[in-house]
Amino acid sequence: MHNFKYLILATIFLLFNGVNSYADDATFFSCPKSPNCVSTEVDAKDNIHYIAPFNTIDSSEATWNMIRETVLKLPRTKIVEEKNFYFKAEVTSLVLRFVDDLEVYFCPETKTLSVRSASRVGYSDFGVNRERVEDFRKSLNDQNILSSKPG
Numbered sequence: 001m002h003n004f005k006y007l008i009l010a011t012i013f014l015l016f017n018g019v020n021s022y023a024d025d026a027t028f029f030s031c032p033k034s035p036n037c038v039s040t041e042v043d044a045k046d047n048i049h050y051i052a053p054f055n056t057i058d059s060s061e062a063t064w065n066m067i068r069e070t071v072l073k074l075p076r077t078k079i080v081e082e083k084n085f086y087f088k089a090e091v092t093s094l095v096l097r098f099v100d101d102l103e104v105y106f107c108p109e110t111k112t113l114s115v116r117s118a119s120r121v122g123y124s125d126f127g128v129n130r131e132r133v134e135d136f137r138k139s140l141n142d143q144n145i146l147s148s149k150p151g
Contacts (some may be wrong), residue, residue, distance in 0.1 A: 001097070036118060036124055036125035051134075053114070055147040057111070058111065065087055065147055067113065077092075100128070100132075102132065
């Protein structure tokens with residue numbers, strides 16, 4: 001009976017807190033109120049969390065593979081979940097070993113790359129997530145993967 005109580009509590013927790021299933025519907029959850037998250041999927045008026053969308057030149061699987069390989073070249077980054085033009089990566093900080101989440105979803109139909117980078121703990125990230133996403137953007141630009149057209 002004791003284990004059953006824990007099963008019920010775990011089920012309630014998952015129902016009310018959700019499961020990260022961004023790839024299932026190609027949307028990302030909003031960033032928390034804390035300034036330790038950036039996303040292309042939040043309102044552009046949210047100058048704390050908003051980051052400009054990425055537009056690719058083409059919609060090929062080769063482009064997706066290049067995007068994936070570019071993320072894997074980011075320091076201390078590993079992909080932990082992947083399906084249908086989506087992946088979730090974990091990025092570990094050098095000194096304190098904090099883990100941040102980096103999520104990328106590619107929509108070939110619109111040639112759009114949605115990106116979300118967020119700290120798991122703390123309040124401020126001192127701009128680390130924004131810098132990570134902009135470094136990612138620069139790497140993709142340097143490889144001529146992104147279009148110059150505005151989002």
